[in-house]
Amino acid sequence: MNAQAAKPPKFPEICQTGYAGLVVRFGDQLNEAGNRASLAFAAEVIAAGLAGVLEVSTALQSVLLRYDPLLVSPEALRADLAAALTQRDWYAASLPQGRTVWEVPACFGGAYGPEFEQACSLASVSQAEAVAELCANPLRVQAIGFAPSQPYLGELPPNWDFPRQATLNPQVPKGALVAAIRQIVLFSVPSPTGWLHIGQTGLSLFDPARDHPFMLRAGDEIALRPVSEAEFETSCAAAPYGGAVRRALP
């Protein structure tokens, strides 16, 4: 991939947000290179152990540093970040090492995906075509966020670029698959959402009682495998990890 071509104009940029946040943004649209740049730059900032930085996290195209302005000035921190940005071409960074892919049984439509029909209509495909499109390739965990170990998965084909709904769906269950703006989110806890509820998995992405409470990290992949309502109910809904199978990525 031509990394220079993947770098959007005006980016990267460093912005103050609120009282204690500095955000390094690598883009404002979904972009594979900007996503990899965010993951690699966050790892670099964590390794650097900058004074006054309390916590580092990533979103789809950005890195957030939560810092204590009483310990370090935003100007000093900004200068450190600007210097780190010039160290290399972050947009050419490779994905993190040690990634995994989970094959996850998923039931689309019907009672388990009450808004699947509406989503198919917005994406201009039949339900069968939609299942084929969503399951054709593994989906990348582009970011973890909103709730514990909850992934933003993508990128979906361009016809899935419909907006969030104006009104909140009061609650979707744990394991729900919801879609909007060329992404799928797989919910780790029951939650309200403005995205369309298209299907269901039996996954518990987060369980503090497990040895590894958080199932996913950014860069991992999820391959959805379509199953019928009957198969979902008998072999996925109550199975450990919802019947999902884990493999290491080369």
Next chain:
Amino acid sequence: MTATFLVHQAGPAVTVQDLGWHGYVAQGVSRGGAIDMLAMAEGAALLGQSPNFAALEMAGFGGVFSATRNCVIALTGAEMRADLDGRALAWNATHAVPAGAKLKIGPVMRGIYGYLHISGGFEPPLILQGRGTHLAAGLRAAIREGAELPFGASSATRAGLSLDVAERSAGGFIRILPTLQSDMFGADLLAAFQNTIFTRDPRSNRMGVRLAAPDAPNFAPEAARNILSDIVMEGDIQITGDGTPYVLMAESQTTGGYPRIAQVLPCDLPRLAQLSSGAEVMFQMISHGEAVEIERAAQAARAQLGAMCKPVLRDPREAGDLLAMQLISGVTAGEDEG
């Protein structure tokens, strides 16, 4: 033998809280922990212990409790009706609770979240190294009738202290700073937002305070429903698709796609958390430089809380109770007021 705090009856939203989890945002876990961090500092100052010692957070209503060992408690945050074996207890004060005595904490009188701190701190099993509760993330649940909460050993003898606390449930000006997305709203919406008087919508909880203003314009900017989800911080004021502002609190999501019009200054968050029904707030944008100075002063004030604690004026009619009270030791505060 472990000392236990017995829960004979509990309101619907009583949780064990510490200062919350830090360092898990990358994994999708926001802070959780006490929604009113100042109340935690006040309880710690009164009992002379760490602010991270866990306390009970009681939204709207407390419960009926007793302890299996003598202990000292501090009551902070929103003032609630409280009595010990029928004798009324003052708020923002410490009290000796003999083993077996019945402690009743009733409805809130103003504000939202009352806190019950105990000498030694509550010690439920650690979850991700924390003793707090994050209901949205499924980290521990609300306390139910019949619960038995272990609490730590302590030699605290600080019963009979009180702290003068400024009222923080009555509203007023709340200071805000720009976020990454403030510019998206444009000057007109930002001005309208600061010219609107808001109250607390009852559909508020530990995730967010929903703001109500009947005649307010729709604050949602054009084309905001297509923006990329980005990182959310505590205090961010999110504008949902229908234009409603939510101030995101201790259990907020860690990322989100609704634009944030501004962020509330950390030291003003307790005033939003405790905003009484019907109390009015307005928002006022300040610069980051001003915010740093305000936070520095707030930090200094928190550091002075311990020195501000002073002995409670005793009502002579309660003289009998003096025998049950362990009088103050190791306190530097001056004379009784008044």
